[in-house]
Amino acid sequence: MITRKTLKSLAFLAGMSFIGFHVSAQAIDMKVSQDETARIKANVNGITSDQENKILTVEEDYTKGLDGIRTYTGNDDKEVMKKEVRDTRDSQIKAILTTDQYAQYVQMENNSK
Numbered sequence: 001m002i003t004r005k006t007l008k009s010l011a012f013l014a015g016m017s018f019i020g021f022h023v024s025a026q027a028i029d030m031k032v033s034q035d036e037t038a039r040i041k042a043n044v045n046g047i048t049s050d051q052e053n054k055i056l057t058v059e060e061d062y063t064k065g066l067d068g069i070r071t072y073t074g075n076d077d078k079e080v081m082k083k084e085v086r087d088t089r090d091s092q093i094k095a096i097l098t099t100d101q102y103a104q105y106v107q108m109e110n111n112s113k
Helices: 004-043 049-071 078-096 099-111
Strands: none
Touching (some): 004 099, 049 078, 078 099
């Protein structure tokens, strides 16, 4: 016989597991964003700390967008959705970088394909 106390304990453990998973997923997303920002900084000359912070924010938004697409269960084409998220990221980064820096960024992206 399952007591009320046992049910409460199980519910608490399930809730804690969900919270732990959510926090872990956020930490992974942050790490991915930081790694991508570091890759950009290593391949594009003259990135300022202000630009780096703005790029990190763009990369975090990009990662969240891709995560949303992964969990999306609708009928829309996920590849089209991914392209839209990538295009948004690229236009935001273009607005942050100088013309020369953006050319280096595009070259870096093309070399990684």
